[in-house]
Amino acid sequence: MVDGAELIINGRHIFPGVRRLGEGPFVPLQQAVPRLGGRVAFSDRGPRLIGLGGELPLEGEIIRDGDLDYVPLLLVAKFFRAGCYWDQSSNTWVLGQENPLLRGKSILLDPGHGGQDRGFEGRHSLEEQLNMDLARRLQRLIELGGGFTLLTRLEGEGPSTQERIETARCFQPFLLVSLHHNSSFDPQDQGTEVLHNGRWQSLRLARCIHGELVGELATYDRGVKEVNHGLLRELPVPAAWVELVFLSNPGDEALARQPSFRQRAAAAIYRGILAALS
Numbered sequence: 001m002v003d004g005a006e007l008i009i010n011g012r013h014i015f016p017g018v019r020r021l022g023e024g025p026f027v028p029l030q031q032a033v034p035r036l037g038g039r040v041a042f043s044d045r046g047p048r049l050i051g052l053g054g055e056l057p058l059e060g061e062i063i064r065d066g067d068l069d070y071v072p073l074l075l076v077a078k079f080f081r082a083g084c085y086w087d088q089s090s091n092t093w094v095l096g097q098e099n100p101l102l103r104g105k106s107i108l109l110d111p112g113h114g115g116q117d118r119g120f121e122g123r124h125s126l127e128e129q130l131n132m133d134l135a136r137r138l139q140r141l142i143e144l145g146g147g148f149t150l151l152t153r154l155e156g157e158g159p160s161t162q163e164r165i166e167t168a169r170c171f172q173p174f175l176l177v178s179l180h181h182n183s184s185f186d187p188q189d190q191g192t193e194v195l196h197n198g199r200w201q202s203l204r205l206a207r208c209i210h211g212e213l214v215g216e217l218a219t220y221d222r223g224v225k226e227v228n229h230g231l232l233r234e235l236p237v238p239a240a241w242v243e244l245v246f247l248s249n250p251g252d253e254a255l256a257r258q259p260s261f262r263q264r265a266a267a268a269i270y271r272g273i274l275a276a277l278s
């Protein structure tokens with residue numbers, strides 16, 4: 001973070017983002033606080049944060065920059081009991097509070113391919129690595145939100161479809177999201193699609209994730225499709241299979257290689273999961 005960074009609160013980007021003012025990261029007060037379930041009150045006692053945790057005087061904490069009031073990120077995170085971290089690769093500060101929709105829910109994330117199976121090899125990218133990167137970003141968001149996660153593989157591992165199904169049987173997740181990047185012989189093919197197994201809960205999950213993804217990324221919309229694939233077919237839980245973009249398409253591949261694009265995609269998938277749980 002040099003002068004600024006992007007800001008995600010509870011899975012949603014906040015504009016403008018984080019500024020480096022004085023000693024550390026600051027967030028825009030009026031934009032950030034409502035996203036954390038609070039408000040700002042102004043009175044003759046000075047500005048105060050109001051939230052479930054009570055009140056916090058902001059006297060002396062606010063720095064004005066242009067037209068906006070900024071307050072220290074860590075002060076806001078602590079008051080609203082939000083976990084936070086800075087993702088260096090995408091230069092994004094991520095704040096997240098426990099979400100009642102995720103409480104007690106376990107979510108299985110399946111980064112496609114791995115090990116000997118590298119997935120599609122783009123000109124400048126390897127599918128299995130991008131799938132894993134997306135899964136790790138999504139995992140952190142879900143855990144900030146209070147959900148449990150398990151991955152079907154770790155970095156360098158390449159379990160078979162049958163082994164992934166076994167993992168799902170043991171873990172008995174509430175739902176599963178499989179993460180892939182697409183490819184085609186035709187380099188013109190591009191865009192985002194989400195697959196499902198035809199069962200209505202999977203269709204609903206796929207639709208929720210798809211809607212958030214194409215809205216966030218503005219990639220070419222290939223829709224939601226039913227497929228008869230082993231992993232999706234065999235699982236007794238709602239399951240969606242994301243094909244984020246085409247690594248065989250130069251424009252799509254350039255997007256997929258940007259950490260900030262993958263961070264936005266992970267946030268969109270997170271919101272899609274929340275929408276399907278609501």
Ligand SMILES: [Zn+2]
Pocket residue numbers: 112113119120127180181182
């Ligand atoms: Zn794949």
